[in-house]
Amino acid sequence: EVQLVESGGGLIQPGGSLRLSCAASGFTFSSYSMNWVRQAPGKGLEWVSYISTGSGTTIYYADSVKGRFTISRDNAKNSLYLQMNSLRAEDTAVYYCARVKAAADGTCFDYWGQGTLVTVSS
Amino acid sequence: QSVLTQPPSVSAAPGQKVTVSCSGSSSNIGNNYVSWYQQLPGTAPKLLIYDNNKRPSGIPDRFSGSKSGTSATLGITGLQTGDEADYYCGTWDGSLSAVVFGGGTKLTVL
Numbered sequence: 001e002v003q004l005v006e007s008g009g010g011l012i013q014p015g016g017s018l019r020l021s022c023a024a025s026g027f028t029f030s031s032y033s034m035n036w037v038r039q040a041p042g043k044g045l046e047w048v049s050y051i052s053t054g055s056g057t058t059i060y061y062a063d064s065v066k067g068r069f070t071i072s073r074d075n076a077k078n079s080l081y082l083q084m085n086s087l088r089a090e091d092t093a094v095y096y097c098a099r100v101k102a103a104a105d106g107t108c109f110d111y112w113g114q115g116t117l118v119t120v121s122s
Numbered sequence: 123q124s125v126l127t128q129p130p131s132v133s134a135a136p137g138q139k140v141t142v143s144c145s146g147s148s149s150n151i152g153n154n155y156v157s158w159y160q161q162l163p164g165t166a167p168k169l170l171i172y173d174n175n176k177r178p179s180g181i182p183d184r185f186s187g188s189k190s191g192t193s194a195t196l197g198i199t200g201l202q203t204g205d206e207a208d209y210y211c212g213t214w215d216g217s218l219s220a221v222v223f224g225g226g227t228k229l230t231v232l
Contacts, residue, residue, distance in 0.1 A: 045167065107157075107214045
């Protein structure tokens, strides 16, 4: 059974840093591209970042987080990470890790974690 | 302001059919595949439709998807109260080099 479990969320002051983790199981983690998607309270989905399979040589970021957030993966630990620096109030959201569906022509997400809440407030 | 435009809400009676529209541009829907997600209250999104009109294993054929030009549509037939949820469209945007989502549509089954 595919499982994605996020952790690392919490309350952080503006300007602070936080590192989110996503533990993957039930599939060959290194063979799948992964993403972070966030959802502010009461708002819609916002894609955050993408990392490709294997060593993750291809990475994309949303303009809203570019230069502040860094996505990475450790295939030996079956884990995905999001290092978040210079946090702002508008980064407050539930952060989901999501797997890119294989054997699809388009980019879509077939498995999602349960999410971890990040609250940026003084 | 989302890159893809969806109606904020739709509603219909149990057993009826409803459609949800998703409008974009040539940089996203016009040249890429569309997916649809269902988000029940308090839960993570779930993939409903991918590659414009394909259903993942386990998704009933009451759910369908289509695309024409720079717009896509999600159709749900035989509405059930359990279908009450937020629905999102998503695709790749080549100009932004980013995944983009619609703002979401809340479905109410009256």
